[in-house]
Amino acid sequence: MDGTYDEIISDNPFFVELKTEYVNLFQHCITQSWVICVPRIGSLSTRVFTVEDFCAHLLVPSDELPETHYSTLTEKQVTVTNKVITLEVTKGLPLQSHILFEETFYTEDFIKYKVWCIETPLEPTANFSDNTISKEYLTSINDCIDLLWTQAAGRQVLDQIEHSVQSFLKSHPTLPVAVAPLRDTVSELYTQCLQIALQNRRLRDKSKSCKQVLENIKLAVECYMQHLLFDALFKPICTCCAYEDSHLNKKIRNMCDIQLRDLDIKKELYHAVPRAKQILSKIDTYNTVLEKVLCVKQALNAINKKDDSNNIVLLTADDLLPVFVFLVIKSGLPNWYSQLTYMKEFRFSSAGKGDADESAFLITTLEAVIEHIQSGALTGSPDPESYYYESNLTEENVNGTRERKNSLTESISTSDTNGKEETLEYIFELIKANHCEQVQAILQKNQKHLKAMQLNENNVLKITMENNLTDDDDDDDSDTEIYHKLCHPLCNCKKCCCKISKNLLKTSPTVTSRDSHGLTALHVASIHGKANIVESLIEMGAEVNATDLNECTPLHYASSRGHQNALLLLLHTGANINKANIDKNTPLHMAVNNGHLNCVKALIYFAEHSRRKIRINCVNESGNTPLHLASKWGYEGIARLLIENGAEPSLQNRYNKTAFDYAHNLKILQVLKSCTPNLYEYIHITSKDVKSLNCKPNSPVGVKLQKLKINENNNVSKAVENLKLIDRILKAISYGDVKLACFYMNINYSAYMDMKNKPETSQQSAPCHPLCECSVCKKNTDSYSSDFDINFTDTNGFTALHYAARYGSDELCKILIHNKANVNCINKKNQTPLHLAALNNKTYVIRLLLDSGANINAIDMAGNTPLHDVCAMGNIGAAKVLLSYNPDLSMLNGADKTALTLAKEKVHLTIIDLIDKYTNGI
Amino acid sequence: MATAPSGTHNFKVVLLGEGCVGKTSLLLRYIEDKFNDKHLTTLQATFLNKRLNINGKRVNLSIWDTAGQEKFHALGPIYYRNSNGAILVYDITDEDSFGKVKNWVKELKKMLGSDIVLTIAGNKIDLEHERTVPLEEAESYANMVGAQHFYTSAKLNQGVEELFLDLTRTMIERYEQNSQTDVNRTSQVVVVDDEAAPPQTSCCSGNKTN
């Protein structure tokens, strides 16, 4: 991707001639450290070079500005800025030439000289050839396609590559789920694709003449292949990296409130962060390694600072890493590790270059960032405050030099006399430092103090005080000012007493005091997981369900920080397990989001044992259930636990995404699929669930539902229940999970399997007695049949059989047909299951349906028979089967076309052939 | 170790050393012949390329600057793996920075064995009067671990060119020795013949130096 031009200078005819034919000039030049300019190969039309030609290309540095100002040996002035040489000419525009690269030569006796390979000769009159250099830098998949298309003058190379990718996918229906074999397999394909490209005459000739073109072709082939392969390739990569990703996610989630200042990021860089973050978080929208690397590069380039004169000053590695760490943390991407693995391992075109290019550097930087996050070097600072205290206030460095520490230790020793130090802030500090007794002592003392004071005051006063307390902050007095506000420093009228006690309350915090964020001591103890302090605060009567400004309870914090002990203490004291905070997140959401399996377990098991109901499918502000979060961040264990406890993977969030949609690797997907229905949920559907069903307001179902809701509330839940169930069944079928579908439809799948294993005999045998209940008879009578209406339809009129046919599950088709499914049922487009099987080339199912009485000439709304569909799609297998069941070839569809006409239109030669043979055969 | 088409050596070199010893300054001095009194440089300075032609042998050096701060120390291996050479920089006026070099040497030897060419640079010799790292100690240490030792001043442009040139030559030698003695290694060299099949791309075997 650096796409830098390269050629071998010592083979360049201009250079060779200078060196061999003008030895003296050359020797003089290198001893004087003059710069030799060599026009790139091909830029000079081959002719005999004169001594003037050479002199025009030897640059003598000026005395004053040796780096930028030169003169040629032909006495022309030359300036160099930004890798461009500008040559003053007597008339007309100055002549310019790019420096393509600089090469530093050392002779045998270590004389050093510089050669600049330049794009065009430094001669105004030179008749340089128009063989323009392909300086193309490939920056996108479109560039790559463009290159392969134009350089090969046609799309045949693209088509061939696409073809071999397709057949690769066919021959590898499942790709290996381990990085090394996966890479090797794909690497083989790459080799194959590159061979295809280089078999093309034009491409081969061009790449021979210029190394640069060859490099570009390699890159373009790689990109195009990755582009075609991405969907099939990336899931397995994510699966390989599932473990690493979920661990990284847990780390990241737990520090998502990290701030720029926590990472020692320079202030000058703050402004650049939003833009860089925006760029970087798009990395998952690119399919090719090339584009992903470029994305990293752009993000890094966006992090720059400007100096006083508005020049862009870029960064050193020390400045860069922390910013990059911040960007990765904030990007919200669930699979950084997979992205990295893809970029690192699937970059075939630059193999053999080692780590010696810029892409390698960028990828390594990303790797270093991920490693830095993963290593936990940052976990000291997930919450900015704890960072200070936990690192400074350990027992052994209490005698340190920091001011803060000193004031703290001092005040600890004098805590019972110095009221001023006993601010709420100070108590929070003590909690963080885990000084349980001190916290207890101060709070108890204050409480006593307060009680005594209250007793001394009369009732009226109390009421006034409370009233005043509630209309807070109208006069926010600090203790220095309080005396100015009294009638007289020693006055003890009601008003003054009230002011004084109010002030005292502020400076003498109790278990119920709050700081400016609404945090109580119990919140802080829960944040830091100080279980013993949590316990003693609760004993002192702290409010367990106190909420802060974000409506978070201590339980929310204990869950999000993964403090299981504190969490259990809170639960046992009656903390509300389903309390939603300002973003509608419950403690369960918080624990799941941050990957704390221990807390998720604690919440669920506690609910189970105490017979409280934890709302496992509760949605937050964005409509996400805890399962959505577990799926997105790849927490396999948590997802399994949630599923086992009735989490429903097919609920949609506000963006109409289900947990399935968020699963980015196969492991999570498998966990989600293992979902068995939670019957409890069907029974307890409330009207709130109707809303969460996500019906579009003007869709027929939505309208129907609304009507139902007005008329009969009872039926609503039934209807909804049914719709939900149908949705589940059809989904299960589409995943190919026959067992689950049967389960939903109340069909006994294992009975069916048994029956299949010993066919006919048991099926046909008559029961011992009409009422007999022996195992044989039982199997025969209700066996695996169901009372469920097997011909149910979804809103588009699809039945289970439609789905089974579409997805080619012949087993399920058999079961459904056995259970009296209507083989000729139609959906809203009048398509029968046979149509769908034909469209999707499911030959087995087609045969099964036809054997079970499906109408081979059924027409859909467009007048197409299954054979029409097959001909239009070019499904050869399906065509063969259909033709063997004597379809009516003369049927015309809505456009007055026969099936044969359609096949001819689409040039499906094999099918045309098949039909011809069929008609001739008859 | 890799050789690109047409026999150009591609060498990766990392600069390691404590913060503020002058890694970035040395690099900039070498590549752009500039010295900046302030402690700031360019992003490109974290990764720079230089083409050399030493007596007919083409070399493409990519020089990776690294972060010297202690908190990033653990990331070292990610940066130095696959390197052909390392320059370990210390500040002659700072004994701690020399201790750090010793740690790096130990770590590199452990992780990369003798595949990597080590060069130790005692920087800031323009501050000779403030020297705290004894001359003999540094040199005998370098000798003991089989590393070259250079005295440099990024400020006065002393020893910089020599350091890089010597390192490059040693890397070429090392490479040629290895490809003679080690049959495996030669087979790993990827040479693209325009006509022939594209390179084998089992990247690991081609690049890993250990």
Ligand SMILES: Nc1nc2c(ncn2[C@@H]2O[C@H](COP(=O)(O)OP(=O)(O)OP(=O)(O)O)[C@@H](O)[C@H]2O)c(=O)[nH]1
């Ligand atoms: N006197 C003197 N000062 C130098 C020399 N080389 C570097 N410095 C100064 O040392 C300071 C640090 O230089 P840098 O090149 O930024 O150091 P570094 O090793 O890259 O530091 P980090 O990137 O933090 O690891 C700067 O102020 C330089 O001006 C030198 O040879 N002599």
Ligand SMILES: [Mg+2]
């Ligand atoms: Mg630096």
Ligand SMILES: [Zn+2]
């Ligand atoms: Zn008063």
Ligand SMILES: [Zn+2]
């Ligand atoms: Zn590899």
